Amino acid sequence: MLTERISEALREATVALGAGSARFRLDRPRDTSHGDLATNVAMALAGRLGRPPREIAGDLKARLTGIEGVERIEIAGPGFLNFFLEAGAVGGTVQAILGRGVRYGRNEDGGGQRVMVEFVSANPTGPLHLGHGRQAALGDAIASLLEWSGWTVHREFYFNDAGGQIRRLSVSVRARYLQLLGHDVAVPEDGYQGEYVSEIAAALIEKDGRRYEDDDGDIALEAMRRYAVALLRSEQERDLAAFNVRFDEYYPETRLYSEGLVSSTISKLRETGLTYREDGALWLRTSAFGDQKDRVMVKSDGSPTYFLPDVAYHMTKWERGFHDVINVQGSDHHSTVDRVRAGLQALDRPSGYPEYVLHQMVTVEHGGEEVRFSKRAGSYTTLADLVAEVGADVARYFFLMRRPEAHLTFDLDLALDQSDRNPVYKVQYAHARLCRLFKLADERGWVADHDTLMNADTSLLTDPSEREVVKQLAEFPALLRRAAAGRAPHLVCDYLEKTAGMVNSWYQTSHPTRNPELSTLVEDPGLRAARLGLAGAARIVLDNGLTVLGLAAPERMVRDD
RNA sequence: GUCCCCGUAGCUCAGAUGGAUAGAGCGACUGCCUCCUAAGCAGUAGGCCCCAGGUUCGAGUCCUGGCGGGGACGCCA
CATH class of the missing domain: 3.30.1360.70 (Arginyl tRNA synthetase N-terminal domain)
Structure with missing residues (x-):
């Protein structure tokens, strides 16, 4: 162009x-x-x-x-x-946009190469919370931005279905199970206290009855574990589906063990000569690769720390052909970054592998006060509750509109507002409004199909209000490129809000009430086609932008009240 | 104590490899519907870009040192 x-x-x-x-x-x-x-x-x-x-x-x-x-x-x-x-040059971009249509904004920077985005990766120890929601929205949007930049993207979800946390869950389920059967047992202090644990126990009673009542051994505990993990996984799955997030692959930690990848990773690390024994534990000299201190791989009791499967897991990513990997995680995992990379460097992977996008936490505010409205989880607000409250589109957009590294205050009052104060509706409404123009043209019997618009004389778009919109639309591809390269979906939100604002402004100044001579649906077919071309181009940009973020681009807006 | 992130309007936050007069939304105030959806638009007010040095033609942006807030520093995940 x-x-x-x-x-x-x-x-x-x-x-x-x-x-x-x-x-x-x-x-x-x-x-x-x-x-x-x-x-x-x-x-x-x-x-x-x-x-x-x-x-x-x-x-x-x-x-x-x-x-x-x-x-x-x-x-x-x-x-x-x-x-x-020249006026015609500005108008020319309208045709360029109409010609590209749903592909307008895409580029081939990635050259079809494969990239993995790992995100959410919640452990099956409870319902998804708001941090997971932010991560789901972020990971999915980054993945989508990379797709629009010509990458072949693999979305992956990793989860720990074994280990200490899961054991605590299993013990908690057993305690609730016994409580429900009338026994006086307490949930351990370091266990999971949320009500959902009782729900799991109740469901287990319904399924298997009193079968585990007298069994305080590992067989019962293993049954609890399997049941709880399966149930919580499927529940997370349902919540993610309601949030319009899907994954290509789910990778369970137990697979690393069953396929021998953890033990082979230990052997390979030992072969490097960078391991040593101290206090009965096996350590890796991660400090040789920039980590602040050396790390334990195998504890003195013989079990591995989380660090070891993590290294093994990232080796599988590499061996599965993903040499570009982006991990989206909460910033509370910050300390693991250096250590995992150090472990991978010991095995000759490059120093920047994998890439991390760390995001800050989320709080919800209602009436200026912080709120937690989870009934089930106890200590936090669940993603499912939030989505039920404000809808998937609003939730996604709010999670995306701030830079990942900045703390996110989720303004529930604004999220529930269905006016254009709410940025989501502002953008969607601008889109719907443009669609409406075409519907009205159609009702009046005016042809406004693709060919008509493509053949319009766009040099007729001479008014400043029109030219400004076109120039804004012309920046969309560069914006997407920048957002993808910077792993920064919030730039798309900013852009869409600004574009929607300009569309609304253009729409108002060209409103028949105000400036009949600038109105879109004029009698003059040439002028009308040119202006509908602009409307069509703007519609494409808003649609594509919303699509990149995983939001709907409705043709009509219907208010709840 | 060490490391990472943040500090911009009353509030929530944008500000690409350093560029012209620092922006948006919310909140406040003033106008605008006979007419394509007013879920809107136009306008006004509101700023020592945390502080102090430095780099240069030029710094909200880069460097150094402070101050304030958050997070991480485990044989937890």
């Missing part, structure tokens, strides 16, 4: 000036008097060429003649080059 043509011309011009290739920006200035596009390239080159920026800008301008679609170039401020585009 036009931006690429100007970029290319700028590169050629800098080479011609003897400056070689330079890094510079070419973007849309805030102030429209600074043109449609502006570049800082002259200032960026000033140091290297040892000449004043405005002088360099003058030389560049002299070489930048005859770029198709550029009306004129001005030198401004300390040495900016401001490009003013």
